Amino acid sequence: MPGVAALLPAAQFPAAPLPAVPIARLRMYPRSPGRFGREPQDLRAVDSAEGVQALLGPGPLLGVGHRSRDRRMGAGSMHRPKPFASVRGLFVWHIGPIVNWISYVWTLSAGVCLTLAVIHLVIWLRRRSATANLLFALAALGAALNAFVEMWMLKTTTVSGYADTLRASFVPIAILVVSMVWYVRNYFGVGRRPLAVAVTACWALVLAVDAFAPHSPVFSEISGLQVTWTPWGERLAVVRGAISPWHNVIHLANIALFVFVADAAISLWRRGGRRQAAWMAAGIAAVFLVAVLQDQLLDVGFERIPYMMTFVYLVMVAALGYPLTASVVREMEMARRLQASEAELRESQKRAIRAAAAAERAEERFRLVVEGASSAMVMVDPEGRITLVNARTEAVFGYPREELIGVPIETLIPGGLRSEEPGRPDAQSAGLGAGAPGAHQEQPGRRKNGEEVPLDVGLTPIRSSEGVFTLASILDITERKRSELELARQRDEMAHLSRAAILGELSGSLAHELNQPLSAILSNAQAAQRFMARDPSNLEEVREILKDIVEQDKLAGEVIRRLRLLLTKGEVNLQTLDLSEVILDVAKLVRNDLAHQGVTMSTDLAPDLPPVRGDRVQVQQVLLNLVMNGCDAMADVESSQRLLAVRAGKNGGGLVQVSVADRGCGISPEEFPRLFEPFFTTKSKGLGLGLAVCRSIVEAHEGRLWAENDPGGGATFHFTLPAAGEAA
């Protein structure tokens, strides 16, 4: 039973071995038959370790435990690897660690301290400048050693063994305290040097005493070893003897340590390291609390507690080592972060290199594209200077590229690069900002030899960090211009031919038209001669005749003028035209022809007819064509029905509409779709160009030409022209 304690008889110290200690009266029964070779009922009292040994057979007996309550499967189930026996009230381990309460806790403490020591030792080994780590490692090592020594002490069964252990125990404590003091100074930068030196000196003295004193600095004489049991049933040994006067050196060292640490904590507190100071103060408080408590307990004779400085030191090591360990952890964390950020940096460097390479490749490709472009490409910087040209540029302008780089763009395009946008006269300075990319316009350029060259310039703004560059894509449109001119020339030629064809058809009628005044003139003149020859000459009559001659001559001149107008091969001359006048002119031209064909033409011209914008000759040509087509269409109609109506009036939308209606047989459905095709004709002599030319003329005037059949027979051709007011 716990509490049953045997005070060892005072033996001769140190030689006499301690007698075997009766442990307990134990009731035990084996778990399985044959294990112990006994029947289950065979209960036996074992009262010594030897007895247990004898009962269990050979093997090292390391520890004996005691259970206060009956439990079938107690620790055995917790220690599956080697449950030697499951004994009611007693359990025994044949091998394995000392696993009683003290064994656990002291070992654990020692382990913790040892771990810390190793960690910081490794840190110091890797970084020799980290003296704080070395000092802390030493302190932790001291604490760990102390734990072992203390445990050993508690487990001692002989007085001499105890004394040896006690002596040994001062070495770790000295290491611990001295290292701790210097650690505090080194790491926290607080604590007074004299105090630290004092602590060190005290402990040096203690160690010296320890080494040379008969027993230890504590006891001058050991009376015996008291084996006692803790209230929770642990066996422990405590030595008894006379206290040595050297004991005071230890007290002195402790006081110096206390003052040093208190001073350091205060300094820390003042410096703002409140948490560290609190930890330090806690450590100190723990040391003193326990030390004072133990002293008191021992003094009052409550002696059944072991030395528990281990915990105190553990707390101290933990308290003082926390910041260092935390800083190590922090450092590790920072190192990790640093590594991560380094990795990131490396990655981003790689990326940057890759991007740079890609940019270089892209630029290379851009250069290749520009170089290989079929049009001349010129890059212009925000100041209007050329920064890049391609081979085509050299070919178009005749400059080698070395002569172009850095030169103002006006060298090539005297007008500069202009955006088409109104209100932005100088897009160059405006950075071409809102200019539609790819907007093209025609501009003259200048070659090296001074020759002017028509260009089509497309501008694309390119935004970069250096401002807005302009990429001009330039096409030499000399060929295009030439072909455009050629085309226009051909069109004019065609129109002229068509007019000439009309005049050919009209020639008889035109001859008649000219003949009328000419013949009147001739007759008048000859009559005048006769009147003059008379005696007396009829001068009055002659005067009248001369007046008529002049008039007729003017008429003839008018006919010739109209003819010449129609035959002119000049350029298209857009002017403001009075359509009524044009229509009446045409009517005069064809009057005789119509009379000859028995066609009566009526004109219905709106009085408010607005002027139109157009080329007189071409509009006349269209009218002539339509009128003559109308006449031809009525060739087979009875002459009284050969009526041709020309109407002109306003059509909505700023247009003037002219309609020419005949009373012919109309347009057949087969002819209708091909009406305006070139070389389509229903006439035996026609070229089939008239209507095609008419349509192209009207469309060039931004008008429309179309035909429709009238319900009452016949066809009407309409065309529209924009009124001059709208066009302007």
Add this chain to the structure above:
Amino acid sequence: MTVPARETVYVVDDEPAVVKSLYRLLSSEGFLVETFASPAEFLERVDPVASGCAVLDLAMPRLDGLALQKALSARGSELPILFVTGRGDIPKSVEAMKMGAVDFLTKPVDGEKLLGAVRRALEMDRARRGTRAEVAEIRRRLSTLTPREREVLEGVVAGRLNKQIAGDLGAALKTVKIHRGRMMEKMGAGSVAELVRQADRAGIRKA
């Protein structure tokens, strides 16, 4: 029947200036000229038996020269017609000549040519009108003859001798001579040759 005292030149042209100049030209020669601005007007106002000639424009609206020519002859007019044209329209001119056009002139017309043509036309007209008057006189004279005298005339014109005529008629030679004398006096013929010519004109001579 009102026959104009003088022969008239009728000018038809749709061109007033031309009409006017022709009027001047023709009147400067002393012709009596009447002008018409359109064929219709001319048809309406002209006397079918008028003497003189017509100068027509071939190309006129509605009713051209040829149509006018046809319309005139349909009315029994025998006016000689001169065509004036602005264009050398050969088929039309051929047709016009076939239908009895006197001349075909192209504009501008030379004054002398025109006057000459007009003069010739007038002569033709005059001649035509002269022939017609002579025949009418012969016919009138013939109508004054007795049947016996007419029979004698036919015999004389046929070239038979008095004796043969007396035999044909079963009359005495003397009687035939008296009839012949009266007949010659009535016919105003001084000789047999003249009588024969008159008979030829009147179309009574028998082959």
